[in-house]
Amino acid sequence: MRGFSLNQATTKRWPLDELVPGCAAAGVEAVGLWREEVTEYGTEKAASLVRDAGLTVSSLCRGGFFHDTGWYDENRRAIEQAHTLGTDTLVLVSGGLPGSSRDLDAARRHVGDAIGALVPDALAAGVRLAVEPLHPMFCSDRCVVATLGQALRLAQPYPAEAVGVVIDTYHLWWDDTVWDGIATAGRQGRIASFQLADWITPLPSGVLLGRGLPGTGSVDLRRFARAVRETGYDGHVEVEVFHEEVWSRPGPEVLAEALAGYQAAVA
Amino acid sequence: MRGFSLNQATTKRWPLDELVPGCAAAGVEAVGLWREEVTEYGTEKAASLVRDAGLTVSSLCRGGFFHDTGWYDENRRAIEQAHTLGTDTLVLVSGGLPGSSRDLDAARRHVGDAIGALVPDALAAGVRLAVEPLHPMFCSDRCVVATLGQALRLAQPYPAEAVGVVIDTYHLWWDDTVWDGIATAGRQGRIASFQLADWITPLPSGVLLGRGLPGTGSVDLRRFARAVRETGYDGHVEVEVFHEEVWSRPGPEVLAEALAGYQAAVA
Numbered sequence: 001m002r003g004f005s006l007n008q009a010t011t012k013r014w015p016l017d018e019l020v021p022g023c024a025a026a027g028v029e030a031v032g033l034w035r036e037e038v039t040e041y042g043t044e045k046a047a048s049l050v051r052d053a054g055l056t057v058s059s060l061c062r063g064g065f066f067h068d069t070g071w072y073d074e075n076r077r078a079i080e081q082a083h084t085l086g087t088d089t090l091v092l093v094s095g096g097l098p099g100s101s102r103d104l105d106a107a108r109r110h111v112g113d114a115i116g117a118l119v120p121d122a123l124a125a126g127v128r129l130a131v132e133p134l135h136p137m138f139c140s141d142r143c144v145v146a147t148l149g150q151a152l153r154l155a156q157p158y159p160a161e162a163v164g165v166v167i168d169t170y171h172l173w174w175d176d177t178v179w180d181g182i183a184t185a186g187r188q189g190r191i192a193s194f195q196l197a198d199w200i201t202p203l204p205s206g207v208l209l210g211r212g213l214p215g216t217g218s219v220d221l222r223r224f225a226r227a228v229r230e231t232g233y234d235g236h237v238e239v240e241v242f243h244e245e246v247w248s249r250p251g252p253e254v255l256a257e258a259l260a261g262y263q264a265a266v267a
Numbered sequence: 268m269r270g271f272s273l274n275q276a277t278t279k280r281w282p283l284d285e286l287v288p289g290c291a292a293a294g295v296e297a298v299g300l301w302r303e304e305v306t307e308y309g310t311e312k313a314a315s316l317v318r319d320a321g322l323t324v325s326s327l328c329r330g331g332f333f334h335d336t337g338w339y340d341e342n343r344r345a346i347e348q349a350h351t352l353g354t355d356t357l358v359l360v361s362g363g364l365p366g367s368s369r370d371l372d373a374a375r376r377h378v379g380d381a382i383g384a385l386v387p388d389a390l391a392a393g394v395r396l397a398v399e400p401l402h403p404m405f406c407s408d409r410c411v412v413a414t415l416g417q418a419l420r421l422a423q424p425y426p427a428e429a430v431g432v433v434i435d436t437y438h439l440w441w442d443d444t445v446w447d448g449i450a451t452a453g454r455q456g457r458i459a460s461f462q463l464a465d466w467i468t469p470l471p472s473g474v475l476l477g478r479g480l481p482g483t484g485s486v487d488l489r490r491f492a493r494a495v496r497e498t499g500y501d502g503h504v505e506v507e508v509f510h511e512e513v514w515s516r517p518g519p520e521v522l523a524e525a526l527a528g529y530q531a532a533v534a
Contacts, residue, residue: 097485102485102486102487103487104440104441104443104487105443108443135403135404136402136403136404136441136442137402137403137404137470137474139440139441139466139485140441140466140468140484140485141469146441146442147442147443150443173371173406174371174403174406174407174413175403175413175414176371176372176375176413176414176417199406199407201408202408202472202473202474203404203470203472203473203474204472205470205471205472206469206470207404207469207470207474217407218364218369218406218407219369220369220370220371
């Protein structure tokens, strides 16, 4: 397992041209980036900024949302953007139920078809599609892929170098089948990203911004790190937290806490 | 499958001595009751009120919370209270992680042991322990039993007349293994309660009061009703919704909407 990576969403208000030198100064070797921020900054410019600082991009978040109009072209642009940034990992969040549909099976089938449609583009660009299961509380409005088992079934028809899965502790910690799932994903060579965040309560309204820094909540992060390491996973470990209170603090301070939480988890 | 039952939590501010005649007037034949409200009203008096109105009690909510001090005596009192009310179903919500523990496996083992300790009392009273899996978003603070599969594994060591499971659409709708789980639960004769509520977004702060009346959200309730009916389940169908806006409205109005939602689901 490689070292720590700071996912940009953890320090959402730290401008990229401060975040990158801040990470370099802290000895951090990788960052996970987000499309909106990268696009705003300029993709080529962001690629140079990171490269010149001696950092690598562990992943780009995110493609997916396969029920949106224009999803195919948008995801091709995301693959291209990942390629430009020099990362081999594009995280995909599938999107929720389309419109007023209640047909989860159909929505999940469409996600499988959409992934299949993107596989040739992904292979051509050398970018792996990393299917991220989100916590079931996001199933209706954000991601119909709710378990690691589902993500693995969606990936199954395609080569492991084209389609992998994301292990995000926040989304998966409640699932007693996740340990078997991680071992299976490892055997198949499909672990494309490993992300740390903790589960804290009470959840805020809308629940999106409820993630805690590693070590502040209920998740047995050490068990996750051990399980992922045992598969032979050789990627980075991203800390990815969304929380208003975390966002309101200075980037370097949050980075230090994220690093400490990571170290406690992987020690 | 028997008919509609109004779970008291749906009309939380409708006093019991108005709710019961209100249900009788609407042709409703059963109610699901809650321990706090029943205890406040008087258990014997509540039993008479319901019986004299020609209604039955479909379930009592709830026992469980097995990590609380005094859980054993408290759950024995709950079994006794269910017996007094004339219901054969005591819904159990297991409770979350104890204290600052991150050991979900240990918490779940304790739940299994606690259920086992209560089985003799349940059998003696003719009251079935109905293990309710709650949505995974409640896993840390309310219920470590997060899937129907887990609930069935916890029930497995005990006779079906002692330990059953609750099928609550709100908690289980996201799970693509739930259809197999319902069929298995049916074959084992373990479906002790079937509860309807819908999934609506955005979730409110704290997420407990986010349940929608049947028909207002994302859940394919007809598929659930069909799957449960096909097992030969012969209990009632409770509508159980927790929502501040629903609670703020007159009981008879909410009852009418709950009935309409139920009818659309089971039609």
